[in-house]
Amino acid sequence: MRHGPVPARGSAPPDPWRLRYQGFDPAEEGVREVLCAVGNGYLVSRAAAPESRADGVHYPGTYLAGCYDRAVSVVGGRTVENEDLVNCPNWLPLTFRAEDGEWFAGPASAETLELDLRAGVLTRRALVVDRDGRRTRLTQRRIASQAQPHLLALETELVPENWSGRLEVRSALDGDVSNTGVARYRGLTSRHLVPDGQGVDPDGTLWLQVAATGSPLRIALATRTRAHRAGTTLPAARTDEVRAGWAAQVLALEAVQGSPVTVEKTVSVYTSRDPATGAPLRAARTAVQQAPGFGDLARDHALRWTELWRRCRIDADFDGIGTVRLHLFHLLQTYSEHSVDLDVGVPARGLHGEAYRGHVFWDELFVLQLLNLRFPELARAVLRYRHRRLDAARQAARAVGLRGAMYPWQSASDGREESQQLHLNPLSGRWLPDRSNLQRHVGSAVAYNVWQHYQATGDLDFLAGTGAEMLLEIARFWSSSAVYDPRRGRYSIRGVLGPDEYHDGYPWSDRPGLDDNAYTNVLASWVLARALDAVEALPDYRRDELLERLGLGQGELDRWQEVSRRLHVPFHDGVLSQFDGYERLAELDWADYRRRYPDLRRLDRILEAEGDTVNRYKASKQADVLMLFYLFSAHEVRGLLRRLGYPAGHELLHRTTDHYLRRTVHGSTLSAVVHAWVLTRSDRRASWRFFRDALDGDLTDVQGGTTAEGIHLGAMAGTVDLLQRCYTGLEIRQDTIWLDPRLPSAIGRVNLDLRYRGHWGIALSVDRRSVEVSLRESRQEPVRVGFRGSSTIVRPGRSHRFAL
Template identity: 55%
Template sequence: MTEWTWEYKGYDHADARLRESLCTLGNGYFATRGALAECSADEVHYPGTYAAGVYNRLTSQVAGRQVENEDMVNLPNWLPLRFRLPGEPWLTPDTAAVSDHVVTLHLASGLLERRTRYGLGAGRALLVRQLRFVHMADPHLAGLRTEFTAEGFSGTLETEAAIDGGVTNAGVPRYRDLDGRHLTHVLTGTAAADTVWLRCRTRTSDVRIAFAARLTSPAPVTIGDERSRAVQTTRLELAAGRTVTVDKIVALHTSRDPAISDPLHAAVDRVGRAGDFDALLAPHLTAWEQLWRRAELDVDDEAERVLRLHLFHVLQTLSPHTADLDVGVPARGLHGEAYRGHVFWDELFVLPYLNLHFPEVSRALLHHRHRRLERARTAASDAGRRGAMYPWQSGSDGREETQQLHLNPRSGRWLPDHSHLQHHVGSAIAYNVWQYCEASGDEEFLHTKGAEMLLQISRFWADSAVFDDRLGRYRIKGVVGPDEYHDAYPDAAEPGLDDNAYTNVTATWVLARTLDVLRGLPEPRRRELAERTGLDGGELEQWEDVSRLLHVPFHDGVISQFEGYAELAELDWRGYRRRYGDIRRLDRILEAEGDTVNRYQASKQADVLMLGYLFSPAELQGVFHRLGLSFDERIWRRTVDHYLHRTSHGSTLSGLVHGWVLARARRADAWKFCQEALQADIADIQGGTTGEGIHLGAMAGTLDLVQRGLTGLETRGGALWLDPVPLPELSSYGFTLRYHGHWGVRLRLERGLLEITVPASGRSPIDVHLPDRRTVRVEPGETGRLTLPD
């Protein structure tokens, strides 16, 4: 392997799902898992294809209840291309002898290459080499080139290429009790002698889907007649040592696409006008070259390979093509069916990276949230609240998609799911609005859609806060924090916790920031907004009051995760590790024992410590100061130590947050958690979850760890603020970013020296501030160099 390739040698069916996820190819519009083209979906392989934003809703009978779920739909499989000797079974690595097998993901070019040598007996072998792309320049196209070389024999090889419409959503074992048949009205046909098509639609959302495939072969192509599969067959004549090539070009359109009249006509037309494999390859390579230039990353450490793989998958899920779509950030990318393709809060970890490279994509993702503002207001109203209550999980239209029940695979029991009480997702959206506008300088968005979202989210928090005369403070009750393990008090009849510290502190920040934004609006716009929303001075006074008097609980000089946390029992961590080894999913272990994690001071992932991820030490201190609470480095250090020893890291985001927080605190054990974040998917540390889809938030977060975490980079007040804390293991690195209209600004930190280069343009200079009060102004076309304080 090189720093630009990801390679798997040998065939291992046990790792097939993991490899298929990590070898997924996509372009922001759709993606296809890295399954072998000759293998169908089974217990080993899962060749899923997913288009961003294509969902369908079905009702299933589960544990005696009717349960409704909306899923990202597994689309017809365009990959199939199988082969065999006449009269013999189809060749696959699971059914035939394989003497050599190498799969190589080429990151620079967005190509997936595989080489397999099938042993045919009597000294004969068939070498199969394939190249695959999902086109980055034309988001509706994909291509598969297959090269067959006979070794030690000559003869006929039968091939069958297909588009398979008989697929279901079956990629996640624990969902298999649910209805996964999302496609209906599957029809196939012929458009030309070398072109077939397949069309279908989703059962309830009625999204029309069309594929067209063109097969190029040295032998005549015969069209098959099957109801749910568009089939093309050939009989290739192989000569020993000679290579024969078959190319398959595919086009995909759905009824969600703009500027088309009909998906089938669009797909057939597009594939008919597309060039051959080589002609399509050139613009695809150019598009990838441009992406890598805009997202340049240079790290003098072995971590660079993993970071580049993470960046590759972020760009495949959220590319510039995403800017034209109405889609959110799927937590597991377009790489599998885990979490049903839902949108959670993961954009909190993704947008800070995109803001400084692809701000047009960030803006589109925030537009997606704004389009669902009315739905969030309806949800708040239905709950008896004002403002906007965004859902914890969402899909197509912004309603709450969190499942009512979830399966504990360890006990086999279906249990109530209360994670919809994670209302802090609204604060995450507000944070993303502010961060995007600070990084991009997009005042137009801030003054319009951004201000509207901030206002309605603040209105929800202010209306959720109830004044407690005994405390003399406001309280927010009945929520669940980022930890997720704790969803109720022990033996409580109702779910929810009171005064989750993360929820209340971020609500304070949102209220304060919204007041600042409203005060800074041009007067005509402020008046328009007030008239449209019924905002008056009395409400603003209430926001000011709540933002200064929200209750944040403490115990023993430590920020409490929620009110009553200190009364919970301590867990025998050593004993549980000795008995179970991996206790990341401690909640499932305890439930299977007839116990509940609600009884213990044990967290799934960072909760209170998320505050150190979102806010710089100075900003966090400012929020506590606004609340009239004492907060300093000693309190924070004690808080970090407390939760560090009481977290099972049942989420891939947890290692990332802990590594970030410890790095900022200059702690020696920071790198251990950074490494865990880097290894989360490639080593599948969650035990089989990566095969169901990558963890997009953790991947983007590791990139942002280098970009903002280690540099202390903040975008505020129209300037860049830097407070570097290089880890000994990662002390030299560089990257480019896009800031306030400047393209390709390059930062390099190495051995105590900061270098910033601003490309020539007609824009204003960039001010860079350091913690020792030094400021340097870098003009376009110049390079600034600063010696960093120890």
């Protein structure tokens, strides 16, 4: 099926709460392992078969939030250092055999894999036939507990269909793992963990501890494996197998034809990073010894998912709503209440794989807009992650001779720049300089998130405590970066990269970076203005404290005002230029390249392999200038440009959109989200096409192999937010919820619940005739709701309907 969870071939239309695969397809296995992964914000575990090993088809991987390790590699004669999200010990290994047959190693017959989004349970069903023709029906259920985040559990039911006799089950913990999940990284150091002890306790508890090679990190696992028939514990002879990095036990049971045997494997995971833990190994052993059975674990886990779905209610009458829920599901598995106290950011590829080394980019710009109106406490935790790294950002700015805070394009454990120095073009086999660290606009994304969180929550304590300090230091960085150009009588920001990422320098210059990227400059102007607003919003005593702490005087604030109004923004042919000098670039022969290369998403690699460079052409990987119209309404963009002294008519959006749309290859999954958003007001059919493309991004692995390396979390959140804010026209500004719906023709209604400034239950219902806003009864203040230029007050326990 093109859209929504994939049904089995020939089945009825899929349940929008279930993702189902039938049969075994080695080429699809990596995608299935990612999309059917289970997690809880503390960890995520890929949906690899328990009997499998990393073999080029399967890739058992479990990733713990914030658990990184640093390693040195030699590439092309150069020494490079990378910090990776560690693939932690494999908790899954479980296999079985009948009598003295071979251990089941897969694949099986008649195999189905089904992920229940509502309850957070992965179920696998299969028929296993060994060499002697003995048939065993296999059913496995797997969870990563949302109720007890350190616990994972696997329930395996085995039904001998045509045999009776001895059944052996082997359960293990495997610490012999590496980071080999991304092919282009395999020439780099991949071993991050070494054995630090393993064993079996007298009660049968297996345990394993590993230590990271380049950091103080230690990870401990303990597991309990039990067998029962219809709830009655089965006697089993136990044989232990222990060696460095491996702890296993074999249970020998009596199986009876047609009678199910259920094996429960419960695993606890702790690390030396966990708060209130002490020794991780002791904590892991205690947790698994005290853990309830699978049924109770699954019940409590499902209850937590029920609570999450209640708070995430979003319904729309179109066939892709199941995929929207799948995207929400993976967002809540990556970042949840269990992430809040871990000092972790939002990894661009979730906790589902090793692409981008598990680093944090600007994708939170797409995620936090969703969280602000659903789980503001989670959004605040992400911003605290950034605040803890404010000093590192200050040091980075000083290192390049600037003031304020320069946040890194890629962040991980301690806030230093983690962008790689080299990247491999697999088409040419060449390692090339990587200049992506020049994407200074990531700081503006942090500032934007600070201000939007304040607008959505009205949390002045957050702004006064941490938010304003980040906002002011980012503004100071932009003011320090701006250089006065007397020829123009304006300020320039030089040597940066925009969101496009293709253009990292001018073809006529050896100097890296570009000058006056329009997105960077307009957003820098906005940051400077909002920083001044934040100063005014703070209580007098806190304002004085913060200005004194930062050494901010009136002279510097006056400069912010001046720079914010006089930054240079380039134009050409009546459209916003991507950067200064863009009009000098050549036009690509698009017809020729589309004929020779059906997929141009990695046009940069294609041109480099041909001995050319994308820097020569007006060609974009993804939305750059158009990002302005994603973050701000067309009215706001015109206001920002007019504040800078540039005329900006109503036709600017249409001309600019048309220009870049014809020259963009959408090499990032985020691009479809942005274009769907921008086109909503001008071409709803095109907006809908991009929305469906964004829905398909990971579900159909549109980029050909990237989904198996991890989900695209920003794009997943962006699709949900298109329903939540874009198509409803929802904006938070001027202490008001503004609405201006533009539903695509394929959607007749959207219903959702929001949290806003202390209100836990604001119901929004949009259809073709009206918009209705309803507030649950509470003691909170009334809410001002605006609709197309006018506004009204809605009180708790009341509702208001606007006619379209």
